[in-house]
Amino acid sequence: VRQHNIAVIAGDGIGIEVTASTLEVLRAVQKKVGGFELKFDELDYGSARYKAKGSYTPEGWLEHLRKFDAIFFGAVGDPDVPDHISLWDLILPMRQKFQQYVNVRPSAILPGIPARITNAQVGDLDWVIVRENTEGEYAGQGGRTHVGTPWETATEVSIFTRRGVERVMRFAFEIAQKRPRKLLTVVSKSNAQRYGLVLWDEVAELVSKDFPDVKWDKMLVDAMTVRMVSKPKSLDTIVTTNLHGDILSDLAAGVSGSIGIAHSSSLDPTRESPSLFEPVHGAAFDIMGKNLANPIAAIMSAAEMLRWLGENQAAEIVENACKTSIANGQTTGDLGGKLKTSEVTQVVLELI
Amino acid sequence: VRQHNIAVIAGDGIGIEVTASTLEVLRAVQKKVGGFELKFDELDYGSARYKAKGSYTPEGWLEHLRKFDAIFFGAVGDPDVPDHISLWDLILPMRQKFQQYVNVRPSAILPGIPARITNAQVGDLDWVIVRENTEGEYAGQGGRTHVGTPWETATEVSIFTRRGVERVMRFAFEIAQKRPRKLLTVVSKSNAQRYGLVLWDEVAELVSKDFPDVKWDKMLVDAMTVRMVSKPKSLDTIVTTNLHGDILSDLAAGVSGSIGIAHSSSLDPTRESPSLFEPVHGAAFDIMGKNLANPIAAIMSAAEMLRWLGENQAAEIVENACKTSIANGQTTGDLGGKLKTSEVTQVVLELI
């Protein structure tokens, strides 16, 4: 049997609830398909640990995590901790340290979920957003001086390296090349931001030469939002910077109606470090403990994880079970259904 | 008669066509209402000048412009010139030099324009986006080293000053306070960007204390896009940073279906320098010279200019004429109509 070691970080809030559902589903599909074994290591990293022990993680956590084949992540965020602390103590260091330089976020209008734009039906919107995930606007540099005085100045420094841009661009062209429409849109803001974003566009030009069969175009991020809501069919694969990818992938989930099922894979394509799989939603303390969270985003993330680990058959079974439950209207409130977290989990388990 | 001196920069592409329409309309309303006189100074700043003489503007242009009461701007951009050059040579220096620190962008679903989201009808979406317009992500600092080598690194430096944030925040709270719903949403990305964007949120907290009757909340820009497409009625006045304001205002125009009429006022509320009024659309070389451009965005910008100059009656007449033409379906192709630029202009002139 193929053995896969998975680090499980349920984290905070509903992250804990949807992770529990996901582990049940993973155990079920492993039993059903056979031939592989998932070994879960459940880690207590998160805000509860921070509040009890003063840190999100134990010493040496990144080196500990490095040994796993993949990381499953629930959510992080706590009303008692400023978000920029919780995120920079837990999720963002993993993206950088493990060089998870691509973040893949698919969006589609699925049967059973009504789209939120007037001109798109099932089949009309099927996008993959490839987001740069380690540098750019999330490089993390910057600072504040004269704090609290009228002379205070703060900076945020975006850093773009040619190697960093090139590797994610190449990944995106490859994805586009493998999809039926072979269509790629490169998004930047190179008119107002004339250093890193101009580099972004230049690298796109260069890399495109190696993919003569991919039709590609460039868009500015502001105009891109209009295109997404007005001409969804004109888009297929999209590649963009860290911040713009964050924004556009939420918008994509919004227009396709799929925010409750949006999932995210932070990949190190070299496979030197573990990749990370997580739902896009956050810790959502307002609905925590009420059995209301939609577990589908987390379960779909786990399906992507199975695919990354080479367990394609298991991945497909999980994904299809999720899609069937949605098409049948067996959903939580966010998708218009009446079921609880545990009931949706049960439906998926039965479909498996 | 009250005299107003207006600098007119038609600029490039369809900017030239819609500016011509706008001047006709302004002359007509001046005649109709009386009591004021607009003196237009038409300046040749733009890409044609750059290609002929090597610069977008003559020496001393900013000092020349400073003497006017307002600036009317068409559009800038030319296929032969990289956008980051044309914009940093013409439009962006004006915003900074004249401390036009607020950019006001209203969006509404108007009778006659079908919205692009499924859950909003006329009256359901009536937003004012207040965008910081001089610093933040458009500060203009940054650079590139090792250009063209594999070691190339580029930076973009966002700069936020406490004074800069406070003045735009205060302006936004005032706008919100004057509107019936007294509702303000402050948008940032203070979870991933932990210096300037955290300052942004802190200043919002402080300024809010002076406006106890304004109900306000904070949103992250990514989640904000979802809220805009899914709960449009929950929003009213919005204040955000330079880049996020750029993105969200295009999205607002996209969801309300009003991209063809979106206009933008870059204001120096101290009135020490001239403010600038322009349509949001660009030079659009693809439709240039075809009499296809929608002149309404430019004409609506001019109405805002009249209001800024204290000519409220004239402003209202122009605005109502635009809205009536739209409600009657007398529109250009982008709004689903069949009229040419000149025909729409004619309709507006007759309504005045």
Ligand SMILES: CC(C)[C@H](C(=O)O)[C@@H](O)C(=O)O
């Ligand atoms: C939690 C936060 C740092 C994160 C981001 O902005 O990247 C989230 O919004 C996401 O999209 O994964």
Ligand SMILES: CC(C)[C@H](C(=O)O)[C@@H](O)C(=O)O
């Ligand atoms: C032309 C460009 C610099 C500008 C911006 O990004 O501010 C435009 O998109 C706008 O929204 O006014």
